[in-house]
Each structure stands twice: as structure tokens, then as C-alpha cells.
Amino acid sequence: xxxxLIMLVVSVSLLSSAAIWAExxxxxxxxxxxxxxxxxxxxxxxxxxxxxQTIADSDADLAKDLRAKVYNMVEAGQSxxxxxxxxxxxxxxxxxYRPAFKMKTLLLWLGPIVFLLLAIFxxxxxxxxxxxxxxxxxxxxxQRDSVRELLNKTQ
Amino acid sequence: MIPEIGHFALVLALVVAxxxxxxxxxxxxxxxxxxxxxxxxxARAQFVLLTVSFACLMAAFxxxxxxxLYVANNSNTFMPTIYKVSAVWGAHxxxxxxxxLILSVWAWLVSVFSKGISAVMLARVLSVMGMIGVGFLLxxxxxxxxxxxxxxxxxxxxxxxxxxxDPGLAIHPPMLYMGYVGFxxxxxxxxxxxxxxxxxxxxxxxARPWTNxxxxxxxxxxxxxxxxxxxxxxxxxxxxxxxxxxxxLMPWLVGTALIHSLAVAEKRAAFKSWTILLAxxxxxxxxxxxxxxxxxxxxxxxxxxSDPERGLFILIFLVLVVGSSLILYAIRAPKIxxxxxxxxxxxxxxLLINNVALIAMTATVLLGxxxxxxxxxxxxxxxxVGPPYFNTIALPLGLVLFSAMGFGLFLRWKKDTKERVFAxxxxxxxxxxxxxxxxxxxxxxxxxxxxxxxxxxxxWVSLTALLWVQEQxxxxxxxxxxxxxxxxxxxxxxVTVAGISLTSAYSTEKDVRLEQGQEYQMSGxxxxxxxxxxxxxxxYIAQRGEVVITRDGQEVxxxxxxxxxxxxxxxxxxxxxxxxxxFRDLFIALGEPLGKDAWSVRLYHKPVVNWIWxxxxxxxxxxxxxxxxxxYRRVRRRITESKVVEQSDTDVKGNExxx
Amino acid sequence: MKKSALIPLGxxxxxxxxxxxxxxLKPREVxxxxxxxxxxxxxxPKLMAEGKMVSPDDLKGQVWMLNVFASWCVSCRAEHDxxxxxxxxxxxxxxxxxxxxESKDAKEWLAELGNPYQHIxxxxxxxVGIDLGVYGVPETFVIDKKxxxxxxxxxxxxxxxxxxxxxPLILKLREEKG
Numbered sequence: 001x002x003x004x005l006i007m008l009v010v011s012v013s014l015l016s017s018a019a020i021w022a023e024x025x026x027x028x029x030x031x032x033x034x035x036x037x038x039x040x041x042x043x044x045x046x047x048x049x050x051x052x053q054t055i056a057d058s059d060a061d062l063a064k065d066l067r068a069k070v071y072n073m074v075e076a077g078q079s080x081x082x083x084x085x086x087x088x089x090x091x092x093x094x095x096x097y098r099p100a101f102k103m104k105t106l107l108l109w110l111g112p113i114v115f116l117l118l119a120i121f122x123x124x125x126x127x128x129x130x131x132x133x134x135x136x137x138x139x140x141x142x143q144r145d146s147v148r149e150l151l152n153k154t155q
Numbered sequence: 156m157i158p159e160i161g162h163f164a165l166v167l168a169l170v171v172a173x174x175x176x177x178x179x180x181x182x183x184x185x186x187x188x189x190x191x192x193x194x195x196x197x198a199r200a201q202f203v204l205l206t207v208s209f210a211c212l213m214a215a216f217x218x219x220x221x222x223x224l225y226v227a228n229n230s231n232t233f234m235p236t237i238y239k240v241s242a243v244w245g246a247h248x249x250x251x252x253x254x255x256l257i258l259s260v261w262a263w264l265v266s267v268f269s270k271g272i273s274a275v276m277l278a279r280v281l282s283v284m285g286m287i288g289v290g291f292l293l294x295x296x297x298x299x300x301x302x303x304x305x306x307x308x309x310x311x312x313x314x315x316x317x318x319x320x321d322p323g324l325a326i327h328p329p330m331l332y333m334g335y336v337g338f339x340x341x342x343x344x345x346x347x348x349x350x351x352x353x354x355x356x357x358x359x360x361x362a363r364p365w366t367n368x369x370x371x372x373x374x375x376x377x378x379x380x381x382x383x384x385x386x387x388x389x390x391x392x393x394x395x396x397x398x399x400x401x402x403x404l405m406p407w408l409v410g411t412a413l414i415h416s417l418a419v420a421e422k423r424a425a426f427k428s429w430t431i432l433l434a435x436x437x438x439x440x441x442x443x444x445x446x447x448x449x450x451x452x453x454x455x456x457x458x459x460x461s462d463p464e465r466g467l468f469i470l471i472f473l474v475l476v477v478g479s480s481l482i483l484y485a486i487r488a489p490k491i492x493x494x495x496x497x498x499x500x501x502x503x504x505x506l507l508i509n510n511v512a513l514i515a516m517t518a519t520v521l522l523g524x525x526x527x528x529x530x531x532x533x534x535x536x537x538x539x540v541g542p543p544y545f546n547t548i549a550l551p552l553g554l555v556l557f558s559a560m561g562f563g564l565f566l567r568w569k570k571d572t573k574e575r576v577f578a579x580x581x582x583x584x585x586x587x588x589x590x591x592x593x594x595x596x597x598x599x600x601x602x603x604x605x606x607x608x609x610x611x612x613x614x615w616v617s618l619t620a621l622l623w624v625q626e627q628x629x630x631x632x633x634x635x636x637x638x639x640x641x642x643x644x645x646x647x648x649x650v651t652v653a654g655i656s657l658t659s660a661y662s663t664e665k666d667v668r669l670e671q672g673q674e675y676q677m678s679g680x681x682x683x684x685x686x687x688x689x690x691x692x693x694x695y696i697a698q699r700g701e702v703v704i705t706r707d708g709q710e711v712x713x714x715x716x717x718x719x720x721x722x723x724x725x726x727x728x729x730x731x732x733x734x735x736x737x738f739r740d741l742f743i744a745l746g747e748p749l750g751k752d753a754w755s756v757r758l759y760h761k762p763v764v765n766w767i768w769x770x771x772x773x774x775x776x777x778x779x780x781x782x783x784x785x786x787y788r789r790v791r792r793r794i795t796e797s798k799v800v801e802q803s804d805t806d807v808k809g810n811e812x813x814x
Numbered sequence: 815m816k817k818s819a820l821i822p823l824g825x826x827x828x829x830x831x832x833x834x835x836x837x838x839l840k841p842r843e844v845x846x847x848x849x850x851x852x853x854x855x856x857x858x859p860k861l862m863a864e865g866k867m868v869s870p871d872d873l874k875g876q877v878w879m880l881n882v883f884a885s886w887c888v889s890c891r892a893e894h895d896x897x898x899x900x901x902x903x904x905x906x907x908x909x910x911x912x913x914x915x916e917s918k919d920a921k922e923w924l925a926e927l928g929n930p931y932q933h934i935x936x937x938x939x940x941x942v943g944i945d946l947g948v949y950g951v952p953e954t955f956v957i958d959k960k961x962x963x964x965x966x967x968x969x970x971x972x973x974x975x976x977x978x979x980x981x982p983l984i985l986k987l988r989e990e991k992g
Contacts, residue, residue: 024667025665025666025668044541048844048950049949050456051842052395052397052454052455053456054541065944066944088847090944090947092844092845093536093538093539094538095539097539097541097542099538107526108540109544112515112519112548116552116555120508124499127497127503128499130497432822446833450837451841452833452836454842463838466837470834470837478823478826481823482823485820489819525829527841528833528841531841532832532835532839536845537841537844
């Protein structure tokens, strides 16, 4: 009987302290997906007032309003795409820190990787061309060691 | 009186710079020994004059002379003395004076530590630096004079932006400028080498230590800026890919490519024309950065002055400097012949991959930073390019770079075989992958593949660096500084990347509402909020909170996050309370009062975040060690060589004469 | 001269052209995605008439402006005279959107400065502001007879703005069929 009582007391106090901690959090989410969506969106939308911060970081009034709007939409089960469409319909592409993949951003998104691949291709081609002119003999490991010894002596 | 002296010194410096630009250059072309000899004294005179000018401006700040407009706009009598000093370079006009002063410092240093360089070459180098000085001095005197007076004299000045009233931010600009401006030395050497027609290994050897030291300063400057943003801005963030941050990163990336390329140019007589181009790019990007920050062309929190008129001046200067150097390059390029050949599997190839990856990163950062401008200029609307873009592209490029970093150390010059290299590194590779896989699993709450990749790459680079040192075959203490420098710098980069990967994946943030006496648990720590009291500083009033942190009942730290108000016309500042540690930072920022003694408080747990800056410090140390390697200081014995070089310098037709 | 050696120069030249154009642009201004699109629908309580509602449909068939203002906004105070003069001289119907403001404060403000608006809608929470893409106060939209937004001015309306942008547009739109 007393063990049961102790267990009851312990579990009640654990539950209530968890409740205190949960209460402290300023924003609580229905589920993990909702929280994930909110965090992702709020860190990728640009604040139009303090134009060099995300709405997550900005203290501006509009940022607060937009965070609240994102929260409501996300808790209502809307997807990240739907929230992004909502925001761009009202503020244009400027509000997205992750540029949308469109015709006009093709160069932006594909440019770097294309550049890298082309560069590596041309480099390898050039290196092969200039090295094929003179075949090179390599030193053996023993020869290297004796060279190293000689150099060490003259230091 | 003092501001007038400062102003006069500045004007004299311009006159001297004009002389420094013209006479030694013509002297070098016509072999006029007297005119060639004018290079060193003019460089030294400029240094003295600009020091005087800068000292006068500083005196005006220390005396709170509000008749000087710049002082009145950026200082007041209540400011602590250290910030009166840093206010000298805290805004546009003063920072330009710092820029030209540092240019004169570098030129003076080159004039002093140049015993092995032929007089003709030195004359050209100092002349080019003089020309850059002329441009900046004209810009300062014509559009941004820090000594401008005002009447009537106000009784009190305004204030330095509270964000800048911080020791970290006081030292950040001088470090950055030492880096940006330091690349002008490599640039000047490249131009001088092209003009002289002698593009052998000598110019690369002379330019290397200067470039390494400039790179070290830039590394430290960028790291300081990032660290400052972290502890001062109150959001736990340390890099935002803001246009001005990118403006400092681009010369750094190209500078890193340059120091590696110079190694090849010096040792193997390969990459010659590419190295010249890199030297031009590095400094051009420094100038481009100056343009972006001061012209108002891009929105940024950092931007100094949004003044299109000033922007036009800098743009014209940029066109003249970069345009003329690229034209010179186009003319000279056919005559630059690299004699060193190599195969696909070789150290040269490894360094070439290094260069390609770094240039690809630079091109990406440039593209992303300027893309909104391109779209707007083409009338296609306004878009934003922010961290999600840069972070996405940085990953694959970083992968390429880091993979090359490990192999590169083991590859032999000229020709090597895959089998031999793999035999050396296969255990390290395996080990690194294992560490990358295990660290998140063993030490963190969940597995994140990006963090695992970052840790694996970091382990790969550091272990290969250590293996390479061991492989040299001698006692570590007998190894030349350049070997140590390279190893430590590579390890530093690895530590930084490990820090970035882990902290990005595993940081925890909680935004909570706490009442006095309320406790909150996060990441195994307990945070007890003891309310907020008012506190006064020398020029601010603060709301000061107290938070006691405990872990398993043991007290860990008591932190005092503040919200400061510096007076009318300023934004409230957050001073975070930070308990710093090698393995984690605990970071607390006050939000706002929520009524009934409750405040909103942001709590952060940031694992290994300090590795980012520890790694940067290691990179700086590595670079410094490499720059002071004995062989750069052995020039005193090369007097006979310089005579040979001097004689062959008279052949200006561009025929290559190797020393 | 090797042709490939001119490539860096070429790229640089293109870059400079863009930078030069950039000096004349305004990077902080965000254009409205609503230009050429119908004004978003809303129905808000009127400030000056208790219990009554107002919506953009009430102004269909005319050329009108929507002006976002608030009593706490300093720039709105600065533009008030210019706006009033334009409204009076052109007999221009303007719907004022009272954005995130206490009605009591708004009424006092209008009593002090004068009320040039034909209708005033109360947007207490700022939701309609968001629906219109408002990011700063004041902002002014010019809407044609069919209810299509044709122009947006961010920031206070100055005499120059009226003379160069708003007035010519309003006169042109009045010529159009409804």
C-alpha cells in the first residue's frame, strides 16, 4: 500500500514538473512534423523590414505577425510549399532566402556544379595533353631515402 | 590645429604617392638608377605622413573635438576610451584612412625586407602600390574627408553604433584590412613581374611570404567577425552569407588558392600564368569588396555608406586597376611559358584540384551575392539569395576540396601512381570514415549524415596531415617550419569544419517564458531564472537577468544576460550570457518582458561551437609558421644572385632568363 | 595575343556593366506582386460608422487609392497634407486602411489633422495588411475602375511622387473604360 502511494506521489510530481517545463515553452506544436515545418519556414523567410534577417531572428512587428501566420498555417496542417506559395503571392520572390527554382534562377542553381564539372574536365584534358609529351621515370623508394639523407646532412 | 595637420599630412601623402607611382616605374623602364632609387624613400615617407595623419584623427577623438564632423558623428564624451579609439575606424571616412595607412605600412615593410629583390623589381612593386595609394587617397580627399570641420560646434557628439562598442569588433577591421591590403603586395609583384618580362620562379618565391602573412591576417579578421556576430548579436548564429561577409570570404578563398599555386610556381615552374591571374583576382576581389560595402548596391547590415556617388568613384578605380592588369595579362600571357610538366596523378594535379574547388566556391559565392543585382538590373524583379542556397552548394564543393586535401599531401611531384598513394592512406581513409560514423552515434542524441560526413572529412584531413609529418623521416623538431605550418593549417581547417558540422546539426534552441524563480531543463542542464534587475553602465542602462545553471545538482555557471539601451536614436542591444567551453557553449539571451515579472528567454546549447574559431586560430598559426620558414630569411646570402638578376633585368623584350 | 587570355577581361567587363547599372537601382524596395492583379478582397469594419462594413467592391467603377496609415506612424503625418491636397483637387476617392492601430488613437489623429478619406477600414490585427503585401507604413495603392491594382508607392507620398507618378497615372486611368 505504501509503495503504491510512493509511486503515485512520484509520478504525480514528475508529471507536474514536466507540465511546468512544457508550460514554459512559448510555442508548442501539435506534432513533430508541425514543429519541423515551422522551424524550417521561419528560418528561410526573409524579413522585409530588417532586410538582412530571417523572420525567425527579426524583432520587427511584421516579423512577429508573419511568424504567427506561419505557426497558424503549419498547425492547421498546411505543407511548407503551401505556406511558401501564400507568402510569395503577397510579397513576391524577395521573401524567400532559398531562391525558387525557376527559369530565371537556372543559372544560379545549376551554374556552380556545371562550372565545377567543366573545370575538372578541361583540367584533366589539359594535364593529359601536356604530360604525354615527356615520359617520366620515377625514383625508387631507396633512391628517395638516399637523397633525403644527403639533404639532411647538408642542412 | 591638429585636424589641420592631419589633413595637410594626408594631402602631402597624396603628392608623395604620385611621385612614388611615376618616377620609379619610368626609372625601371629606362634603367635610370636615380629614379629607381626613389622607390624606397617615397614609400617610407608615405608611411610616416599617413601615420601622422591617422594619429591626428585619433587625437581628435581622444580630445572629443566635435568641431570635426566625423568625430561628432561617431563619438561622445561618455564613451569609454577604448571605443573612442576604435571609433576612428568605425565609420566610412575613418576606415578609409585606416585602409591607406595599412597600405603604406605594407609598402614600407616591403621596402625594408627586400634585400634579395632586384632594385628594378622593387621599384616596380612599390610603384604599383603607390598607384593604388593614389587612388584611395584621392577618393578619401575628394569624397570622404575625415577631417572635415563643422560650425557651429555641437556641445556633445552622437554615438558610435552600440553594436560596434565591443573589443572584438574593435580589432576586426584592422585585421581584415591587413589582409585585404596585404594581397596588394602579391598583386604588385605579379604586375612587376609581367612588366619586367621575367616570370621565373623568383617572383613567386619573393611573393610567397608576403601573401602568406596577408592570408593569416584575413583568416583572423574573418574569424573575429564571425565570433563577434556569435556572442554579440544574441541569436547564436555565426555566419549569415551576408553580402559583406561574402565580400571578405571571396578574397580569402582566392588567397588560399594563391598560396598553394605560388608553391607550385616556385618549386615546379608550372602554373605560372595561372598564379599571376590568381594574384590579380585576389586583390581585385578585395577592391570589389570595398565597392560592395560602400556603394549601396547591395543591402547589408554591415554596409558603411550607401552612396552611389562614392560607389561610382570606386567603380571607376576598380575598372582602371583590374582592367589594366587584365589587359597587361592578355598581352604578356603568350610569353609566360611553364616548363614544369606533370601527369594526372601527381601533387601538381592535387593542387590543381584544390585551386579548381576554391575557385568554384569563389565563383559560387560571387554569383549568389550578385544574382539579385543581375535579376533586378535585367528588370526581372527582385529575388533573394540567402543561406539555404550557399549552404547547399558549399557541401559538394567542400567535399571535393577536402578529399583533395588528404591525398594532396602524399602525392609526389610530377608523377605518382594510384596504388602507391592508396597503399599509404587506405588505413587513414578507413579510420576517418569510421570516426565520422561513430562520433554522432556515440556522443550525440541522433545520427545526422551531414555531421558524420563533416567529421569524417575533418578526421581524414587531420590524420593525413599528421601522417605526412611523420612520413618526412626526420625528428619532428628538425622539420622546416613550412612543413609544420602546412600541417597545422590543414588541421586547423579540419577542426573548423568539424565544429561547423557538429554545431549545425546538434545545436538546441528553446524560446521560453520564465517567471522569477522558475526552472527549465534542456540538454541535461537545469536553468534557474532569478529575475531581472536594472544596472547602469558608462553610457547605457541595462536590464540585467540572472540565470543559475546546474547539472546533476552541481553548479555549472551563473550567467547575466542583458538588454542594454544606449540612448535615443539607438536600437536596444542584447548582451548574451555565455558559459564557454571546449566541448559546448551554453548561451542565454533575454527576449522581452512579458508582464508579471516574466520574461521571454532564449536558451541555446551549442556543442563544439568554439572549434570553429580554435580551428581558425590554428590556420593562422600555420600560415605564420610557413611564412617565417628559414629559406625566405636566407636572402642575405643571395647578394651575388641578385647581381645576375639585375643584369638580366635589362632584357625587357620578355625573353625568359632563369636565375 | 592569345584569345583565351582575354576571357578574364571579358567576364570582368560584363560584371562592371551590371555593377554600374546597380548604382542606379534601389535594392531595398520590394515591388508588389499585385501590380496588374485584382485588389484582394476583404470586409472590415468602418472606423467612422459603427457596425458598418467596407470592402473594395464599394469603390468599383471608379479610379481610387488605398492608403495604409496609422496614428503611430511618423511618416504618415508627414504625407498627410500632400495626400489631402491630391484628394481635394482631384476629388479622388481614397480608402484608408487603419493598420494595427487603436480606433480611439486613430480618431484623435484624424480629428487633429483632418480626415480626407472617403472610407476608413479598421485592420486591427494586420491580416489585411499581410494580404496586401504591406511591409511598411505608409503605403499607397492606385486601383483602376475594374478593381485592378496598377501602382504601389511605398513610403510617404511627396509632392514629387504626386507630380511624377500618381497624378499622371490617375488621369490616364480615368480615361479608361470601367
